[in-house]
Amino acid sequence: MQSDGEVLFLDGVGEVAVAVGDEGLSFQPLHQEVSSSCLSSIRMQPKLENKLKFSDVYAVELLDVGPLYGPWNTKAVVQGKRNTEMNRFVIHSITRSRKRPSPWVPCEYIFGHKDLRTCKTWVEHMNVCISKEQDRPKNLMVFVHPLCGKGTGCKNWETVAPLFERAKVKTKVIVTERAGHAYDTLVSLSDKDLKKFDGIIAVGGDGLFNEILNGLLSTRHINSYPPTPEGFGYFGSNMKCQDHRNNDLSNSMSTGDDANAIFSGSSNTPDDHEPLLSIAPSTGLEILSSNSSDEPCNEVQVPLVSFPNNWFRLGIIPSGSTDAIVLSTTGERDPMTSALLIILGRRISLDIAQVVRWKSSPSAEILPTVRYAASFAGYGFYGEVIRESEKYRWMGPARYDFSGTMVFLKHRSYEAQVAFLENGNTNSLTASAENNASAVQTLQYHQNRHHKIICRTNCFICKGSSASEHNSEDDLLDSSRTPCENPKWVWSKGRFLSVGAAVISCRNERAPDGLVADAHLSDGFLHLLLIRDCPLPFYLWHLTQFTKKGSDPLSFKFVEHHKTEAFTFISPHDESVWNLDGELFQASEVSVQACRGLVNLFAAGPEV
Numbered sequence: 001m002q003s004d005g006e007v008l009f010l011d012g013v014g015e016v017a018v019a020v021g022d023e024g025l026s027f028q029p030l031h032q033e034v035s036s037s038c039l040s041s042i043r044m045q046p047k048l049e050n051k052l053k054f055s056d057v058y059a060v061e062l063l064d065v066g067p068l069y070g071p072w073n074t075k076a077v078v079q080g081k082r083n084t085e086m087n088r089f090v091i092h093s094i095t096r097s098r099k100r101p102s103p104w105v106p107c108e109y110i111f112g113h114k115d116l117r118t119c120k121t122w123v124e125h126m127n128v129c130i131s132k133e134q135d136r137p138k139n140l141m142v143f144v145h146p147l148c149g150k151g152t153g154c155k156n157w158e159t160v161a162p163l164f165e166r167a168k169v170k171t172k173v174i175v176t177e178r179a180g181h182a183y184d185t186l187v188s189l190s191d192k193d194l195k196k197f198d199g200i201i202a203v204g205g206d207g208l209f210n211e212i213l214n215g216l217l218s219t220r221h222i223n224s225y226p227p228t229p230e231g232f233g234y235f236g237s238n239m240k241c242q243d244h245r246n247n248d249l250s251n252s253m254s255t256g257d258d259a260n261a262i263f264s265g266s267s268n269t270p271d272d273h274e275p276l277l278s279i280a281p282s283t284g285l286e287i288l289s290s291n292s293s294d295e296p297c298n299e300v301q302v303p304l305v306s307f308p309n310n311w312f313r314l315g316i317i318p319s320g321s322t323d324a325i326v327l328s329t330t331g332e333r334d335p336m337t338s339a340l341l342i343i344l345g346r347r348i349s350l351d352i353a354q355v356v357r358w359k360s361s362p363s364a365e366i367l368p369t370v371r372y373a374a375s376f377a378g379y380g381f382y383g384e385v386i387r388e389s390e391k392y393r394w395m396g397p398a399r400y401d402f403s404g405t406m407v408f409l410k411h412r413s414y415e416a417q418v419a420f421l422e423n424g425n426t427n428s429l430t431a432s433a434e435n436n437a438s439a440v441q442t443l444q445y446h447q448n449r450h451h452k453i454i455c456r457t458n459c460f461i462c463k464g465s466s467a468s469e470h471n472s473e474d475d476l477l478d479s480s481r482t483p484c485e486n487p488k489w490v491w492s493k494g495r496f497l498s499v500g501a502a503v504i505s506c507r508n509e510r511a512p513d514g515l516v517a518d519a520h521l522s523d524g525f526l527h528l529l530l531i532r533d534c535p536l537p538f539y540l541w542h543l544t545q546f547t548k549k550g551s552d553p554l555s556f557k558f559v560e561h562h563k564t565e566a567f568t569f570i571s572p573h574d575e576s577v578w579n580l581d582g583e584l585f586q587a588s589e590v591s592v593q594a595c596r597g598l599v600n601l602f603a604a605g606p607e608v
């Protein structure tokens, strides 16, 4: 193999001089008559480049002797024939569609040479090069929800599984049998067994991802409870959580007399509405026994796994009803794109909302229970839509539109007190928190809407780089990512149609820009949306804005939008429920905080 340009035959192109560089391969057609457009005509791919980065190559394989074709869209005849039998090898890589950059499409470059040894040497060399791509997963645990979305979980996994096999990524596949299966498996999985995996993949929707997230974090995230303001019943309870990782989950929880004895895990209280609190026996360890490593492992030597850490990643092969997390983190709702992002080991960090329920209802005992949400936590309208939709499961994903309409027509508002930590820029995001009912009823767009900086691939805000490293207009306008030094609590009280907190943009097919177009994946902030009671037509106007790209649904006077690191919520009544990533959570008093970059995801950010 000559690194300075060996001549190989490239299927669909003809003879090319192939050179190997530090970052990849480049090849030039040897014959003038072969235009670069030939590179676009090779099978399966919308567009082939004449450069191949190792970071985009996921497998290299030797093929049998077989035909290779010359240029397809020219009349030129290379080597005197249109096709010829040769020894061959294939490089599996990715390409992008011409129209949109975010979907990734697998593509193949088939090379040939008359000498088998030459082909073998190329395969070996390329495999050495791609093995240097350190950040790629080798062993993954995969949960497949067979009933998610339109029931396509298993089919989607079968479609992408061959790519994992080709890339030699081992997978331990668990098809879930019930709600709570993934959660139970992960809670009961020892850290030693967890460390055998580089990550966990959800083939399902946001609900399955939420289960996995909670199963992982419930005993492995050691953190203070969210800060709370004076006036909130549990003021001053923001002390460090105790490390209870070795406790049996069925051990007793702290009580109202002991509100500061904090446990970051789940409550032992069975709750009919909560699949996470399933009491079915775990199957995780039985499943994992088939995967046990041969090497002797001393329990004591294996460090405990805690989050955040920089090795473990989560992934989603989208198959659910809404797939807001995938859409917000990859820009696509495409199982193939997600599979390639996982196999190629792309990485972004993701903020997670830690939601502490202090009381499940106003009359209930104080019993702190921790949940995590990756996309959204909402009360009122958002909770009721999920609660209502449970009655119409048989409708499939259409149940959300139906339930949304039913709940909208009921037009209920809920009394609540919300306090949020003010961040330096809060005032530019919202009308005064002191809005009274009459002012609310006048629709007015705010004059000083903040400049939107959309989170994209390589987002500098999420990377936490300093403003001095950037000098674009966008960069200079973003001062909001610096948390305030002396944060102040601001109260907002009254009747709300909904109270919600978006951790990420929450894009979905109904809301192309998401709930908050400029939410960032990893800036450490939540976007608190308080929708005050208002006449039904105004509310409808607000909701319809979400369906239009480029609109500003948060600019209504009855909408408060606060970018904050933490908030608390108290409802004096037992009227509604919370919706955490689409899962129901009964709570009348909660405190919530953004945990910056708590988990890593196999994704690269949206290329929007």
Ligand SMILES: Nc1ncnc2c1ncn2[C@@H]1O[C@H](COP(=O)(O)OP(=O)(O)OP(=O)(O)O)[C@@H](O)[C@H]1O
Residues within 6 Å of the ligand: 145, 146, 147, 148, 149, 150, 176, 177, 178, 179, 180, 181, 203, 204, 205, 206, 207, 208, 209, 211, 275, 319, 320, 321, 322, 323, 582, 583
């Ligand atoms: N085998 C199973 N049978 C029933 N429920 C399951 C099963 N596996 C997982 N679940 C639960 O189903 C819920 C929804 O899962 P998921 O989000 O993957 O699909 P979805 O179709 O997008 O969901 P949704 O029902 O929220 O629209 C989750 O709470 C998950 O825990």
